[in-house]
Amino acid sequence: MTESDRDLPIEHYGVIGDMRSLALVGTNGSIDFLCWPHFDSPTVFGALLDRKKGGRFKISPALDDAHPRQLYLSDTNILLTRFLEEDGVAEISDFMWVRSDGSPGKKLVRRAKSVQGELGFRMTFDPRFGYARVGHKVEETSEGLVFVPDTDAQPILRLRSPDAKMQVQDGAAVAEFKLRGGASAAFVLEEVEPGQDSPAAAPDFVTSAFKETANYWTNWIGRSTYQGRWREMVHRSALVLKLLTSHKYGSMVAAPTFGLPETLGGTRNWDYRYTWIRDASFTVYAFIRLGFMDEARAYMAWIHERACEPCGQGPLQLMYAIDGHHELPEEELEHLSGYADSQPVRIGNAAYSQLQIDIYGELMDSVYLSNKYGIPISYEGWRNVQHMVDWLGDNWRRPDEGIWEFRGGRKEFLHSRVMSWVAVDRALRLADKRSLPAPMTDWATLRDDIFRSVHEEFWDEKERSFVQYKGGTSVDASALMMPLVRFISPTDPRWLSTLDAITRRLARDSLVHRYDASESTFDALEGTEGSFTMCSFWYVEALARSGDLRQARFLFEKMLGYANHVGLYAEELGPKGEHLGNYPQAFTHLSLISAAYYIDRELSNGHPRAWTI
Numbered sequence: 001m002t003e004s005d006r007d008l009p010i011e012h013y014g015v016i017g018d019m020r021s022l023a024l025v026g027t028n029g030s031i032d033f034l035c036w037p038h039f040d041s042p043t044v045f046g047a048l049l050d051r052k053k054g055g056r057f058k059i060s061p062a063l064d065d066a067h068p069r070q071l072y073l074s075d076t077n078i079l080l081t082r083f084l085e086e087d088g089v090a091e092i093s094d095f096m097w098v099r100s101d102g103s104p105g106k107k108l109v110r111r112a113k114s115v116q117g118e119l120g121f122r123m124t125f126d127p128r129f130g131y132a133r134v135g136h137k138v139e140e141t142s143e144g145l146v147f148v149p150d151t152d153a154q155p156i157l158r159l160r161s162p163d164a165k166m167q168v169q170d171g172a173a174v175a176e177f178k179l180r181g182g183a184s185a186a187f188v189l190e191e192v193e194p195g196q197d198s199p200a201a202a203p204d205f206v207t208s209a210f211k212e213t214a215n216y217w218t219n220w221i222g223r224s225t226y227q228g229r230w231r232e233m234v235h236r237s238a239l240v241l242k243l244l245t246s247h248k249y250g251s252m253v254a255a256p257t258f259g260l261p262e263t264l265g266g267t268r269n270w271d272y273r274y275t276w277i278r279d280a281s282f283t284v285y286a287f288i289r290l291g292f293m294d295e296a297r298a299y300m301a302w303i304h305e306r307a308c309e310p311c312g313q314g315p316l317q318l319m320y321a322i323d324g325h326h327e328l329p330e331e332e333l334e335h336l337s338g339y340a341d342s343q344p345v346r347i348g349n350a351a352y353s354q355l356q357i358d359i360y361g362e363l364m365d366s367v368y369l370s371n372k373y374g375i376p377i378s379y380e381g382w383r384n385v386q387h388m389v390d391w392l393g394d395n396w397r398r399p400d401e402g403i404w405e406f407r408g409g410r411k412e413f414l415h416s417r418v419m420s421w422v423a424v425d426r427a428l429r430l431a432d433k434r435s436l437p438a439p440m441t442d443w444a445t446l447r448d449d450i451f452r453s454v455h456e457e458f459w460d461e462k463e464r465s466f467v468q469y470k471g472g473t474s475v476d477a478s479a480l481m482m483p484l485v486r487f488i489s490p491t492d493p494r495w496l497s498t499l500d501a502i503t504r505r506l507a508r509d510s511l512v513h514r515y516d517a518s519e520s521t522f523d524a525l526e527g528t529e530g531s532f533t534m535c536s537f538w539y540v541e542a543l544a545r546s547g548d549l550r551q552a553r554f555l556f557e558k559m560l561g562y563a564n565h566v567g568l569y570a571e572e573l574g575p576k577g578e579h580l581g582n583y584p585q586a587f588t589h590l591s592l593i594s595a596a597y598y599i600d601r602e603l604s605n606g607h608p609r610a611w612t613i
Helices: 205-221 231-243 277-290 293-307 359-372 379-395 414-434 440-457 477-484 493-506 533-546 549-560 586-605
Strands: 013-017 022-026 030-035 043-045 056-061 067-072 079-085 088-098 104-116 119-126 136-141 144-149 157-160 167-169 172-179 184-191
Touching (some): 013 079, 056 079, 056 088, 056 104, 104 172, 104 205, 119 184, 205 231, 231 277, 231 586, 277 293, 293 359, 359 414, 379 414, 379 440, 414 440, 477 493, 533 549, 533 586
Parallel strands (some): 013 088
Antiparallel strands (some): 022 030, 030 043, 030 056, 056 119, 067 079, 088 104, 119 172, 157 184, 167 172
């Protein structure tokens, strides 16, 4: 069986997007995942989750023994897939049109080209609307083939090709064509917008859109202030984070996919196409570190709108849809077999109703950093901060579901307690630096009470480590954040012994697990999981901060080797080093940026940096 006719592993995909939607393009030339027109819209192509029912958009050379190579055009999100054959070299260029001002062009462009030789190609455009639950009909028009879903809730799509003759077969568009050396054939996917002329009708559209998109991406990444040792990987991570950021709203999805399993054949298959306060706040930190202040400013405006809304268990919900709406009901798509037969395939995410107190620490850290680097907090924004700190004063001891969103009951988690301290600490610092009105004495007392609680209630003298939850004995990789958020000195004896416990119990070389699932009695989920790549990057940064810079660099560079062929990461790595979980994962890429930034700075200094804030 060749790569062209088998299921591809997650890591065999590159991604393209326009800050509105994102598509996964396989090394076999097949787009096997696309939600259209938005990140959280139903799928149009979902072969990644069900090869037979999901639908795909595939272009590839007619020969099955071609050897594929995939890469990004330098400093862009334009993807090239090359096929090397005995008779020549074929190339597929894939991108979503982005205008020079950064706005989505709402067009997906694919261009097949014969670089050398006379080559045959096959094209199959087989959409399956509404998560493969909605039928459609096809209309042949002078402007291309129009795919009309059976329900008005789905977009009407048009596939154009000025270069190839397309036919309709069983609801799909197919084409077979030959190209001589240097010749190309383009296909443009777009929505039908009644009463509006399409720019794609222009004879030079594909060429001009390619140049405009390439120029936008190179100009955007050209504003990065990072010039360190790992520039290529850091910039690729930044380009991924930008793809996951909504141009319209400023919010950021945790990942553009749903249903990709954390364990093959397992049930931990979630929908990540939403904005987590935690993830997005860390992304703001990454953008600020690289000098991308517009993205940080847009997210802070979005979060300000959320903070002004009435909410359930606290001032904020832990996650929202990209447009800010609150309810994200969870549903199982029973008709889909799932990636590698991993069921259920879920859409929506019931975790939106959970209580996760740590989000206020991550948010306040981003507010503090935003203010420090040029986004001063407004009067209304400060009122929201005061409301949040007041709420924490009454609720910081409450059990919650924690950062890992356990579904087996609430506990008092270490990470939630530490991040409560961060929230109050950053509010105090911000009030002091900006001379903002605040009950400083009361807040300082609250911060100190939380500090003592962590040291007195979450320290296990026998284990010589901070524990995952109050009364427990297990360790948790989220404790790695303690020195990163400056709760504790990275050379404090208590921290060093905790780091040693994490190394012994959760780390395997550079691979770090979130927690020991065999010790967990409140996970409430079947099966195991892989190592969490973001935890690996937290780990190497914690090592660097503790003073072990050589080991940190060694393990960091080993982790870079686990990226796929175009520098992307999913959420986890499985027992064979395979990528697992939703993909690409924002948290993984932003933690890579943070670790690279810190380690590079320390290496440039020539010695471990003093612990400061």
